[in-house]
Amino acid sequence: MHHDVPSRATTPEPAPVAARAPAERRRQITLGVRDSFSAGLGIFPLGIALGLLIMQAGLPxxxxxxxxxxAFAGSLELLLVGMMATVTPLAAVALTVLVVNFRHVFYAFSFPLHLVRHPVAKAYAVYAMIDEAYAVNASLPEAERSAPRLLAMQIACETYWVGGGLVGVALGAALPAPVKGLEFALCALFTVLTLDAFRSRSELPSVLLAGAGAALALVLTPSLAMFTALLMFVGLLLVRHTLTTRRPAQETTDA
Incomplete structure (x- = not known):
């Protein structure tokens, strides 16, 4: 009696890890560029405003x-244009840089710099840790974060900013008359962000604390209002965090 030997089902062998790595890296880079699109909608127009301001101020x-x-710091660069045009003393410029970028110290506590292992890439990730990059990364689940995705998003954001500045320079050179109101571009941006925060009930306490810190700073130290307001806001946030975490613990103990 003849028995046919059943043929084994041929299943495709998985690709080696070394072969999958470049494809996965390209996928992560594509995702990072895609993540930057929403931030780019705000970065590119502000870059145009920067270029226009530079040309209207008579700077090269x-x-x-x-x-x-x-610098790659939008708010700081917009402020520096006015300070350069008025020949502000170097000490005032240094203090402005410290005050405006002081918030980045707190960004570093939760920004996933540990994902980036190469020293040069890590240095760039620190350098390009702008508000938009921090916000976009914070919206991603932790499992979906990676070094290629993070760096691709940051490089794309800087491309929008530099490209917008060059477009603004070209427009400033072509326009016959200066565009009025550009000096309020940054103020308008933060006003919109504040209004968005007001719409969210969960962020309303933070907005109120920021307003209280700003009001106290204007009364106590009007010449250093921004720096004082930032310090007060951080202190008020720490107090709020302590109270909100202590309350559930007390409720659990009482129960």
Missing amino acids: WWLAPALSLA
């Missing part, structure tokens, strides 16, 4: 890309 056009590459 190359200052737009130079500032964007040297």
Whole structure:
């Protein structure tokens, strides 16, 4: 009696890990660029405003890309244009840099720099840790974060900023008359962000605490209002965090 030997089902062998790594890296880079699109909607127009301000202030056009590459801090660069145009003392410039970028110290506590292992890449991740990059990364689940995705998003954001500045320079050179109101571009941006925070009930206490800190700073130290307001806001947030975490613990103990 003849028995046919059943043939084994051929299943495709999984690709080696080394072969899958480049494809996964490309996928993460694509996701990072895609993550940057929402932030780019705000970064690119502000970059245009920076370029226009530089041209209207009578400063050289190359200052737009130079500032964007040297500092990469939108709010600071917009402030520096006015300070350069009025020849502000270096000590005041240094203090402004400290006050405006002081918030980045707190960003570093929760920004996933540990994912980036290469020293040069890690240095760039610290350098490009802007507000938009922090916000976009914070919205991602922890399992979906990776170094290629993070770096691709940051590089894309800087591309929007530098490109917007160059477009603004070109527009400023082509326009026959200066555009009025550009100096309020940054103020308008933060006003919109504040209004968005008011719409969220969960963020209303934070907005009220920020307003209280700003009001106290204007009364106590009007010449250093921004720096004092930031310190007060951080202190008030720490107090709020302590009270909100202690309350559930007390309720659990009472129960």
